[in-house]
Amino acid sequence: MEFLIPAAMAQTQSAPAPEANPMITLIMFGGLFVFMYLFIIRPQRKRQKEHQELVSSLNKGDEIVLNSGLLGKITKVDGDYIVVDAGNNIELKFQKGSVHAVLPKGTIKAI
Template sequence: MNFISSAYAQEAGQNPPEAGMMQLALMVGLFVMFYFIAIRPQRKRQKEHTELVSNLGKGDEVVTNSGILGKITQLDDNYLTLQVADSVELKFQKGSIHAVLPKGTLKSI
């Protein structure tokens, strides 16, 4: 039995103490990169949408997430009523509004 060569083989498989710090730095770096690529832009879009929904008013022309264009005729805490044609009104949740259109857009379409 060759005891010395097997002892060297066991020692070679162990990680040096610096390897743990490198792995930790890599994990922190990946989290920071993920934050700036995914989390931060999503929070910014969510904040902009919340601001858009809170600033809605009666008479605004809007487009919904489903692509329906209409004019707001009635507002509630959670719902709004859109006039999409002369005698057609639809009720939507406020969160389903995608964008506010400039005044007069519905007449030009």
């Protein structure tokens, strides 16, 4: 059976393993945290703040685009909800958070 599996030869004396410096590990974790903060957390907070300002500035008569792609004009602002005129006197009620962007006046008529 030894012709299929060669016999393992154990070393008689092993070299000591180099010790890892804990300071290097801490610096690596700190660098990873800084990287994640600068490239992931900070931009996301900035986008979230901009969207919150957009939602809080919604007024009656604004032309908007919703996350679903629906274009409409705000006819009523009611707390956390808005009523949107989608055309042909069709009014739909949405949460303010579903607004993606506010369009310049007259955009819907131009389409």
